[in-house]
Amino acid sequence: MEQNISELVLAGSMKPTNLPSEILEKITDKFLTDRLIGEGGFGTVYKGVCRNWNVAVKRIKSSMKIDQKIFLREVDSLMEVNHPNVVQFLGFCSHTVETQMKNPESKRYIFSQIRERLVCFEYITNGSLDTKITDEFRGLDWDKRYQIIQMDVKPANILLDNKMMPKITDFGLSRPTGIHKP
């Protein structure tokens, strides 16, 4: 994929799609510690700088043994979501990385393959709701409002943009439910 097409995808001007790992490495400065935004249970989030805008790149932990079919099904669901109160999914990358390690005893190399999975989202500037509210505001009926079952709704998964607009993130355990009937 050409670099300018990837940039259009990362700008949200094209439908979310599969992105080359080189582009995601480039915009995160090879996942430099300086670009680290934070770490969750499933992955580490880095700030990606793409020309004059930012994106959030979540690198799913290699220790997470996720079935590829399930991963692609989740990505497929994410691609269908487009709502002002949902952090916009921009693209993904799933590829195999070859690693090698020297066995100190036999002095021979052991080769293995690690599945690298990356998911990109719009970058939200103002942090998460848990840092701004008290416990009494928990338990909002997001599933009814947005026809999505988000299995991990918590203020930490609601980010606030520069206008303090709330946006749900972390759809790793969510799925579309079709039309909501009240």
Ligand SMILES: Nc1ncnc2c1ncn2[C@@H]1O[C@H](COP(=O)(O)OP(=O)(O)OP(=O)(O)O)[C@@H](O)[C@H]1O
């Ligand atoms: N799109 C985004 N823009 C800006 N910051 C983000 C974005 N997505 C996540 N973050 C921040 O990155 C950090 C890690 O997020 P992540 O979703 O991985 O963790 P979590 O929600 O704390 O944990 P878990 O995945 O276990 O629920 C958090 O501080 C979160 O606010």
